[in-house]
Amino acid sequence: MKDAQKPDHISLNTLIGRLREGRYVIPDFQREFEWRPWDIRDLMRSIFLDYYIGSLLLWKGTKKNFDALSCEKIYGYSGSGSPEYIVLDGQQRLTAMHYAFLSPDRPLPNRANRFVYFIHIDKFAEEMFDEAFGYDSLSKRWSKLLKNREAQFADHIFPLSVMGAGSWDLPNWMQGYEQYWKxxxxxxxxAGKADDAQAAKAHGVNAREFGEHLKGITEQYQISYIELDRDLEVDKVCDIFTQINSKGVRLDVFDLINALLKPKGLPLKHLWREAAPRLEFVDTEKMNVYILQVMSIxxxxxxxxxYLYFLLPGQEKPVRDPDGTRRKEILVANIDEFRTRWTASVAALEKAITVLRHPQEFGAISSNYLPYVSILPVFAALQAHVDAVPAHRQLTAQRKIRHWYWASVFINRYSGSVESTSARDFLxxxxxxxxxxxxxxxxxxxxxxFRTLDLRGETKRGTSVYNGIFNLLVLQGARDWMKGSVPQYxxxxxxxxxxxxxxxxxxKGGLIHSILNRTPLTADTNRxxxxxxxxxxxxxxxIRENGEPTVRAILETHFISAKAxxxxxRDPFGPEDFEAFIAERQKTIQEAIENLLIKGRIDLPVQLRETDEQIEQIELGLRAEVVAALAGDARLLPPGLAQKVDERIGQALKKNAALDPEQFRPLERRLEYFDLRDVQEVMTGKALWPRFEARFANKDVVTGKFNQLAELRNSLRHSRSVDEITRKEGEAAVLWFSQVLSKPKPVAGASA
Structure with missing residues (x-):
């Protein structure tokens, strides 16, 4: 029998050379190259971490075969080439490698720009592998960086195109990088800068180790392939291809962990069957993997x-300590510990799902309205972590988790690299x-x-923002239009x-289906x-049956303002009226997002939300009084307070590089970093009190009102329970300040 199949393997270096020479071509019946930028990035990560990326199926070609299958060059290849192999399986992987290593002058499919791929060597050295591999569109900045090796060395950026440039380019680059840091x-x-010298020396060591790793990967990393004989008939080859693509079953990480645990006497699939009914609210095929991810987080x-691999009982994990010392650690000692951690993770996910679907907690009343399924592992892990912190800190911790959760929902945080984002957010x-x-x-x-959110364009249930708005409507307590009560969810x-x-x-344009024209209603009310x-x-x-005030009050619970x-x-009601309605509702929903989420009032009962808003208006009014009394001169602030505010502004600048230090020079901008007690210090301090005396009359009275207001404010802002005395005294202070601030400013020299 003819030897129709020849299993073999090829080194990465040789494969890149063959890609450069145009030896691989794609038959017409293959689908187009369709990988997205991050898919290519993930393949690069697998290669450089020495993971198996699957086998290729190649057919040794002849001119007859090339013509019969209408073969084309690999995506992005621009040379004349020397075709040798027809790619039957593995086109996406080969094309991705060609794009990353050869950097063709062509944008990715369905993208306007070319992309470049690179490794952050410093992160790679620290084993931060989820963040070490990057890509970016070819901007002017990147064009300059790719032409400037010293800039690459300084930023620890290794462009993967170096590997496709030629046999000497890679060793020259690595030698240059190491020498740069030496x-x-x-x-x-x-220069006597010992710390800088030590850091540069460490980078030099990392450069040498990275170079050795690259040498090993290029020379020793093997890609397996099966080569079909050139004399096979086309119909047989096509049949082989069809069988592969119709019967192939993807092996996910759960299946792999299950297979590795079987010899240890732990049937993971049995554990999953027991857990599945407890977690069935969420419609996803990945829940078994999510349990492992919660364990791992x-x-x-x-x-x-x-990292999931290191959950195997007895498996050693290499660890690099901050001082550079390398050691090994066993994360899960034995089968019993694995079971215990699995059980705890199932319980954490079950609790997380219960919290998310609760109509007064997060409002995802149906799996269809869960903004992100992929956020579940880190959300569950955070809930479990909070259970372990001291009881007196758990209220504040939960408030912070809510803030993080809604921020993630409305900036689409979990639409990209979910695993690395989960790890970063948990830490x-x-x-x-x-x-x-x-x-x-x-x-x-x-x-x-949040104010730039295009809610008009949110027309499809299932997107993060669409579902997030629906959840907020549930949390708002949207009442039934017929009965006026909160319905069964x-x-x-x-x-x-x-x-x-x-x-x-x-x-036109499907705008009628926008979330701005939708709201939670029962089927009975809709009908x-x-x-x-x-x-x-x-x-x-x-209105005729219930009265306009009642109907308006009900619709306000659906973020429909009096203007909307x-x-x-309006009668008649036309397209321009519809536009006016959704514009007003977008404004109302954005204000609700700011009020409930940005300012954290979602944790407060409705009546206290109003009080908190009043306190905020008083704080703004008092800041305006300070600006007026000091004539906008920040130099008049007490020195100690000025220094404290400088530190706060400095922290804000470190967190957000887009902020300009110059914008914080005016007094009114600096006052944004004052708390209520800081304002009190300015107003009642010995040096500045005369500037406020005409308006506020008695310093002792002002001090007492500040104390009452601050006690209520801090209880509300820090999720502490509010007793009756604190509430009433605080409300009295709110009323007092409101009355004082509403009076006309006294004329200079007049008595209060």
């Missing part, structure tokens, strides 16, 4: 497949729970970006306010109240 170390020593803070949130000053950057990012769905049938005839009628027909019926309510009643 020279830097010598220069620092000569809680044990080692990371959850990518590489950042642990630090913030321990230290108020360690607020993660995404909190400020959320606060600065299992019966709610996102129904149209202005009917879809009218929109199909009058509104019996709205049906196919416009609001100017069904709302008057409700009036717009819905």
């Amino acid at each position: 020279d830097k170390a010598e220069q620092a020593r000569a 809680l044990r080692q803070s990371y959850c990518s497949p590489k 950042d949130m642990k630090a913030w729970i321990e230290d108020d000053a360690a607020e993660p950057a995404l909190i400020a990012d959320f606060a600065s970006r 299992g019966d709610l769905d996102d129904h149209h306010i202005v009917p879809a049938s009218w929109g199909a005839k009058n509104i 019996r109240v709205i049906n196919e009628d416009l609001p100017n027909k069904y709302l008057p019926v409700l 309510f009036a717009t819905l009643l």
